[in-house]
Each structure stands twice: as structure tokens, then as C-alpha cells.
Amino acid sequence: MTEPRFLIVNADDLGLSAAVNEGIFAAHEHGVVTSTSLMVDRPAALVAAEELTEHPDLAVGLHLEPNDCRAQLERFRELIGRDPTHLDSHKHVHEAEPMSAAAEEIAAEVGVPLRNRKVRYEGGFYGRTPAREPAPEAISPDHLIELIRALPPGWTEIGCHPAAGPVSISSYDSERQVELQTLIDPQVKNLLNVSDVQLCSFAQVSNN
DSSP states (O other), X not given: OOOOEXXXXXEEEETSOHHHHHHHHHHHHHSSOOEEEEOTTSTTHHHHHHHGGGOTTSEEEEEEOSSXXXXXXXXXXXXXXXXXXXXXXXGGGGGSTTHXXXXXHHHHHHXXXXXXXXXXXXXXXXXXXXXXXXXXXXXXXXXXXXXXXTOOXXXXXXXXXXXXXXXXXXXXXXXXXXXXXXXXXXXHHHHHHHSSEEEEOGGGSOOO
């Protein structure tokens, strides 16, 4: 018997801009995004929090930036009215000190997963190489389908960064619109409908 495979598709950077908010909600409503991570100190965070009431099935985590983690947690609680379903960070800053220990402490305190700890993180859906060169093939529907087909048993998170329009404040800009089209591509959704991969959200990850 094949061991079960569970997939979370998490959209980072909610609150970064109106275009990012719109893209994330579209990728959830029409595509395969099941979870998102909120940047609480960014310009569109308040609007994002208000719009989240229209998407009750979208799990919402905290996307930490390199400043006071606890202040960001309190701001999240003010905006959303509850604790985050998970923790991750901008450009993975929680993977090194001084953010690592603080992020792990808060995740343990709240009782939620921290990225790439309990749930395996798959970062292969990203339109740049490690040298920051363009890699459009890495955010194509074919590549996302390959990643899904190759998932190991257990829980995996695939990270993504969709947007519905230009995001001039981000160096990762035009790629976000390509990601959105891939995340809502019927081929991707159809694969999940017929595969043995169960699409889940961070709200479904056991805290045990």
C-alpha cells in the first residue's frame, strides 16, 4: 500500500501590496493555494486581514521579517483576531540566528509548525536560480506537476509567491504573475484530483 502524501501550497507575502493580496486570493479561490503567510508590517496588511474574512478556508500564518518577532506576533493577533496556523519568514531569515531561536520559541509556544521543521519544505517552485538568474521553466505548470508527482510520503509544503499585477517594491516581480497563472492552471488542479496526493492546509497539521 502506498504511504499517504499530503501537500500544502503556501503563498508567501500576503500584505506586501494590493497586487500580491489579489493574486493570493485568486490562487486560493481558483487554484491550489491552501495557506498563506501575512507580513504584518507591510502597507497592504490591514486590507488583507479584512479580505481574509471572505476566505475562511485559507489558513493564515505569520511571515516573519528580521525585527522583533514577538511584536509581529502581537500585531498578527490584532489584525486577524487569533494565532497564526504556522510560522515562516521572508527570505528564510528564520533559518539562521538571531531569528532562528526566537522563531522556534514562538512556534513552540503557540503550538504551530515552523517552516521546514515538522513539514518538509519544497522550494523548487521559484523563478530564479541561486545566482538570481531568471528561471521561468521552474514556475511552469509542467515543473509544478513534476514536483507534485515526485513528492515523498508524509507532509510537504510547496512555497509560492503569486501576484495579480506588478509588484514594484519587490525584486521578484514579473515572476509572481507567471506563478499565479501556473497555480490556477487546470492541468495542475486536475492532477491533484486524480493523484494520491491530498491537498491540505496548515490548519490540518497536527500539533502533536
